[in-house]
Amino acid sequence: MSDYVAGMSSDAKNSPKRVVFVTRRTSAHVRSVDEEQVQTYPEALFRAALAVQVLVIALVLLSLLFNAPLEGIANPTVTPNPAKAPWYFLGLQEMLHYFPPIVAGVLIPTLLVVALVVIPYFNINIRPDGVFLKSRRRNLTVFYIVAASLSLFLWFFDVYVALAPTLMVAGFMLIAAFSAPQSPDRFRRYLVSRPVSWWIMTWFLLELAVLTVVGTFFRGPGWSWVLPWRS
Amino acid sequence: MQPRTEATLGRLMASRLWKSIFRSGRGTSTLHRSMAIQQSVFLHILPAKVRRRMLNFDATWYLGTLTLGTFLVLVITGILLMFYYHPSVPQAYADMKDLRYVVSSGLFLRNLHRWSAHAMVLLAFAHMFRVFYRGAYRPPREFNWVVGVILLLITLLLSYTGYLLPWDQLAFWAITVGSNISSAVPIVGQKIHFLMLGGNQVNANALLRFYVLHCVILPLAAVLFIAVHFWRIRKDGGLYVQQSEPAKGAGEARVSTEDSAQEAVAKP
Ligand code: HEM
Numbered sequence: 129m130s131d132y133v134a135g136m137s138s139d140a141k142n143s144p145k146r147v148v149f150v151t152r153r154t155s156a157h158v159r160s161v162d163e164e165q166v167q168t169y170p171e172a173l174f175r176a177a178l179a180v181q182v183l184v185i186a187l188v189l190l191s192l193l194f195n196a197p198l199e200g201i202a203n204p205t206v207t208p209n210p211a212k213a214p215w216y217f218l219g220l221q222e223m224l225h226y227f228p229p230i231v232a233g234v235l236i237p238t239l240l241v242v243a244l245v246v247i248p249y250f251n252i253n254i255r256p257d258g259v260f261l262k263s264r265r266r267n268l269t270v271f272y273i274v275a276a277s278l279s280l281f282l283w284f285f286d287v288y289v290a291l292a293p294t295l296m297v298a299g300f301m302l303i304a305a306f307s308a309p310q311s312p313d314r315f316r317r318y319l320v321s322r323p324v325s326w327w328i329m330t331w332f333l334l335e336l337a338v339l340t341v342v343g344t345f346f347r348g349p350g351w352s353w354v355l356p357w358r359s
Numbered sequence: 360m361q362p363r364t365e366a367t368l369g370r371l372m373a374s375r376l377w378k379s380i381f382r383s384g385r386g387t388s389t390l391h392r393s394m395a396i397q398q399s400v401f402l403h404i405l406p407a408k409v410r411r412r413m414l415n416f417d418a419t420w421y422l423g424t425l426t427l428g429t430f431l432v433l434v435i436t437g438i439l440l441m442f443y444y445h446p447s448v449p450q451a452y453a454d455m456k457d458l459r460y461v462v463s464s465g466l467f468l469r470n471l472h473r474w475s476a477h478a479m480v481l482l483a484f485a486h487m488f489r490v491f492y493r494g495a496y497r498p499p500r501e502f503n504w505v506v507g508v509i510l511l512l513i514t515l516l517l518s519y520t521g522y523l524l525p526w527d528q529l530a531f532w533a534i535t536v537g538s539n540i541s542s543a544v545p546i547v548g549q550k551i552h553f554l555m556l557g558g559n560q561v562n563a564n565a566l567l568r569f570y571v572l573h574c575v576i577l578p579l580a581a582v583l584f585i586a587v588h589f590w591r592i593r594k595d596g597g598l599y600v601q602q603s604e605p606a607k608g609a610g611e612a613r614v615s616t617e618d619s620a621q622e623a624v625a626k627p
Contacts, residue, residue, distance in 0.1 A: 221536065
């Protein structure tokens with residue numbers, strides 16, 4: 129230990145050593161993980177290769193059966209109606225129908241990315257207990273306020289497309305709130321045990337799916353409602 | 360395999376040349392197989408060993424692996440497409456017609472690139488949700504989740520910049536709709552819009568910018584962050600083990616995230 133100098137001036141010739149400081153009188157504590165392991169090569173790599181092969185076969189079949197779209201040459205003077213963004217942005221384009229661009233095009237996507245990034249840094253997203261099992265009174269109040277104001281907001285701006293999934297998730301949360309953890313019903317037991325992060329993410333997933341599907345298939349000229357099977 | 364082929368292969372793998380390239384040499388021992396990973400610049404970002412139950416389909420649904428698979432298909436078909444494509448107006452559109460009617464298998468090549476691109480976006484989203492629902496974003500994997508979000512954004516940008524390249528009506532108006540949104544950013548909106556398109560509307564400059572981003576800058580960024588992503592999986596102690604996932608291995612002790620963190624330190 130005597131030749132070990134901490135900080136910038138450490139002697140580069142010394143290879144680093146792992147040092148353990150035992151500050152209190154403790155007995156040795158060995159935590160062993162007795163989990164079966166296999167070699168990455170060949171076990172994991174071959175399975176990965178197999179998965180990719182199945183994928184490539186599926187993609188090749190798809191490419192043999194369906195042709196990529198190609199319309200007439202780009203013409204800035206002829207605007208198609210409706211002009212649609214790529215499918216993964218149609219959820220946002222649907223929002224653009226209700227809110228000004230600064231909200232639907234800038235604020236919402238920015239908030240989404242920020243929300244995704246910070247997920248693992250908040251303990252509320254780490255805790256695994258059901259949302260209504262601990263501090264039930266407080267969480268119920270918060271839930272009522274958030275669900276009601278969000279629904280009213282969407283209703284006020286006529287965003288029924290986003291309101292439907294919101295009401296659905298709120299309904300299931302209500303079931304969760306009034307089910308016992310020992311409920312004989314398996315589905316109820318499942319709902320009760322879901323933490324708050326699960327509910328938010330599921331709401332997001334549902335909104336994303338519904339808005340994207342509506343934007344892709346149910347929107348026609350002037351962004352009016354159309355039925356895809358009646359055209 | 361035919362015995363002859365196998366013998367030839369064996370001799371090849373025992374040769375000096377082979378050993379100079381693949382330092383692990385020939386053999387099926389645990390040592391050889393660990394060396395196969397550790398001695399390869401490409402594979403050494405993976406751990407030499409993995410938990411058996413992480414190979415089960417129901418752990419990850421192989422969604423990350425499949426996302427990487429689509430990316431590889433896209434790189435290969437993309438390079439081939441570049442041989443036939445000029446990022447200029449109106450040649451870009453003519454090249455699409457040529458791919459369809461003149462180039463052998465050109466249509467198939469374009470289809471494969473197009474459908475793989477859609478698949479990659481879909482799979483990246485699916486992978487993200489799968490990781491979330493397994494709880495695999497929890498410490499010590501927080502940063503790898505962030506790297507994942509960056510990869511998702513790169514994937515979306517790759518797809519979006521590629522969307523303009525055919526230079527047909529679909530491409531032109533999709534990019535017009537999308538890029539107009541950037542004008543809504545307060546104060547600098549118009550500047551961003553101009554910077555993105557190299558003009559006030561989608562034109563030949565925009566096509567060239569999107570081409571460079573699509574074929575050079577974004578793929579390089581993707582490769583870089585995929586490498587970091589994989590490296591972090593190894594450094595974070597392998598894939599996340601869910602308590603509720605039954606261990607199929609021998610007598611299993613408590614495994615917590617804490618344990619895997621320690622493991623990662625003990626076996627760098
Ligand atoms: C280009 C896109 C991506 C590629 C190629 C990729 C690749 C992979 C691969 C191969 C794995 C190993 C496990 C598996 O196969 O599921 C993995 C794990 C992981 N990925 Fe991704 N990924 C991508 C995007 C994302 C995104 C969008 C997120 C989340 C926002 C993410 C977060 C993670 C995390 C946290 C792990 C560790 C999971 C665990 O420990 O079980 N990745 N990724």
